[in-house]
Amino acid sequence: MSTQPVLIAGQWRPAAGSQTFQAENPRLETSLPEQYPLSLWQDCAAALDAATAAQRELATLPAEARAIFLDRFAARIEARAAELVEIAALETALPPKPRLADVELPRTTNQLRQAAAAVRDGSWVLATIDSKLQIRSQFGPLGPVAVFGPNNFPFAFNSVAGGDFAAAIAAGNVVIAKANTSHPGTTRRLAEEAALAAAEAQLPPATVQLLYRLDHADGARLVSDPRLGATGYTGSRAAGLMLKQAADAVGKPIYLELSSINPVVILPGALRERAAPIADEFTTSCLMGAGQFCTNPGLILLLAGPATEAFLAEIATRFQQAPVGTLLSSRVAQSLVVSVHQLHAAGAEILAGGERGGGTGASYANTLLRVSGEQFLQHAEQLQTEAFGNVSLAVVAASGEQLAEILDRLEGNLTGTIYSHTGVDDEPLYAQLEPRLRQKVGRLLNDRMPTGVAVSPAMNHGGPFPATGHPGFTAVGIPASLRRFAMLQCYDQVRQSRLPPALRNQNPTGRLWRLVDGAWSQGDVPA
């Protein structure tokens, strides 16, 4: 079978170089037939040149063209949904239904349509006008964005169709997508639809480009290239940190989502009140999708006592009894072997699972570990090793003070959760713990598990390092996610006719929200 082409400058063409790779069918742990290319730097350079020209052309087009593209792309994904679900299921072992067809695909098209709506609304630019001084500013596009997608959301975080892609395009940038190598077939089909949608919307052909695989050095070179504006990356911490170092060295914005163990604190009052439903919620959240979510609850924190012992015994039983899911790849299974070994070596006791296998193909037993608060404090770094998959570590603290100390030792996370008594029983402990947890997480939850990330304006799918590279930005939630791929552009005494529409005296739509002389308004600015 011949090697699949890459998408550069609007053309599907053979990649430079001759090395290829194949995706895996994780259910069978065998290779899928399609051959995909590893690109040489030559492909990156060609994509960067084409992106530079396309970026310049895109700036001359009305914003509406990008909105049309995003809408058409969403419609095209829906039209090809059956095939997309089939290939994604094959490449990732995620269930076709409900997960891929009924949850993730609609979420993806919803994101694209929300991005289109944000383009049309325009308020994401935070237009700010000081009318007396004639100083005006807004967020504007940064330039070509490289997007590296993760393995666990073949649609919703796909480098050529997911949240980063939608945000980068909506903000006015062209995209160079680097496929996740575990689902190149899904990505290829999405890119085909994106390219056709771009043509329909009369965007420059190089608005969307796709490469499948790069070696580490070329990845680092890409994210630090002068022609690039910024990078969005979701994936492993090791690879992400290499890219971060390269981009940081030349001051190129790079937004990374790296790792998160999502601590869940269960306070005694909650346990006393409703241990069984919490055990249910926790087990479901932890094992859903074989635990392969960025916001999977990988760390559960409890106070020592009989209720906690009973709770952990209950969860261990549920973990043992629940079916074992197929993982995204053999690599994920292998990395669970390594992570669980590290947690065990740092003093964690295995309450359930702890070995490879147990499900169809690439799999690892549903695993629950446990460690005392004292042990955790002694080996806090090793015991925060992310075990990406159906594995959680319970920490049993001796006291509220020790629990507070543990929270202070946590690394940055995407989420942090506190379950508490529905009345006031846990209020003093909540008040003691919440400020500590708050500083360590992007999203703080009460009484529900962190899996499930609504695409909503107030959402924060971000958090302090190493959860992400900067705690001021979110990867999910439109329009805020657009501002990652934008720069602050101020205009000082610039003539009306030369200003971008959002900054002229006349409100371009009559609905655009602007901060005019300190007050948010949808009106015109008096001339």
Add this chain to the structure above:
Amino acid sequence: MSTQPVLIAGQWRPAAGSQTFQAENPRLETSLPEQYPLSLWQDCAAALDAATAAQRELATLPAEARAIFLDRFAARIEARAAELVEIAALETALPPKPRLADVELPRTTNQLRQAAAAVRDGSWVLATIDSKLQIRSQFGPLGPVAVFGPNNFPFAFNSVAGGDFAAAIAAGNVVIAKANTSHPGTTRRLAEEAALAAAEAQLPPATVQLLYRLDHADGARLVSDPRLGATGYTGSRAAGLMLKQAADAVGKPIYLELSSINPVVILPGALRERAAPIADEFTTSCLMGAGQFCTNPGLILLLAGPATEAFLAEIATRFQQAPVGTLLSSRVAQSLVVSVHQLHAAGAEILAGGERGGGTGASYANTLLRVSGEQFLQHAEQLQTEAFGNVSLAVVAASGEQLAEILDRLEGNLTGTIYSHTGVDDEPLYAQLEPRLRQKVGRLLNDRMPTGVAVSPAMNHGGPFPATGHPGFTAVGIPASLRRFAMLQCYDQVRQSRLPPALRNQNPTGRLWRLVDGAWSQGDVPA
């Protein structure tokens, strides 16, 4: 004379270590008498511990306490203005009047009061509420902020009283200030007033701490310490890049203002129309404060022709005739020697000046250099060497196309300016050049010089690397500058009583602007 103490945990106490330094009187090029300490890591560690505790305490106090502090501090600076102006003039050679007393000191107290008003208003947190999903978010404090101030604004950018300080405090953070070593006496007196104002406002004593000097390794350790939240740095590119590398490696936000040559493009129609007033404006802007402004026009771009020749001859004459100012220090004079040498070595011809001296004490002749567009393109990197002071480089391009190419080769800058015909003569060229310049600068100006940075909400004193470390943030302009020192904090299904005031259903002031279900509002959220 005994060594001055540092300010740690609310106490003026001897620094750890015995090394000291003295500031310079640049008018005499002699040392000033006061001895200031170089701190060892022990001082940093003590300050970080005290900051951690103070940060926690600060979070429990009402925002009003910070507003009171900022207002009182401003009043105290005014009460001690005469002494502050005297010592600052001694340490920096900046004119006591009008610059220090009538411009910079009032600007500094104005910034502090604007920051106080931003705290009281509260809208800077961009509170966002999705009422149906019960997801709410706002920006909240990041934790202790280290501030490194520059040499050129002893008040307005001072690490213990300037823009970064005011923004960090207003955003709810405590500050560890690292004095600029060229004006420790000014900084000490400001810190004395800050400490007294903090006591009056009943803030934790360690809200404001001050160290004078650190070696490079301890600086890097400080900005990457787990106890620190973020860093604000304004100063030299070399020192800033060392700090950036250390902070980036551990994912700590660091906001840097490093260097900027602030290109000014003068289009033919403008020159034809009003060459003399432009020459006036340019000379004034370039030589004011001996050119030691972040937004000093260090690069002027023109199209070849007789009008340009006459214009450059006119400026050269004005540069030669204008009095030569005293520089901030002998180091600044020495670094001009090096920079001008580098520009000359890269092919620039010296039209005026080009040697050390000519004024009182530390000084360098008002210097104008010139290079062709072709030469510039051949040595674009070297010819963008920042010559911090009263030096500018004129680039004479052969054509509009060449000018466009030159703009594409520019590094990131704080500002970019285009002078054009008041009618439509220059419109085609403007349309060709503006998009290229726009991407390279934080603030784009028409028909006025970039010196002068209004403290106004729409201001952007930021720009692409290496002007700053991230093009999405501004160091000047309240409230936007506060958000550098904040993290995005999302609350998901959190009970009303546990939410921060800005996110509760009831608008806490009735005036706070919040984005509720997609519309900006000052109202309550229906329960």
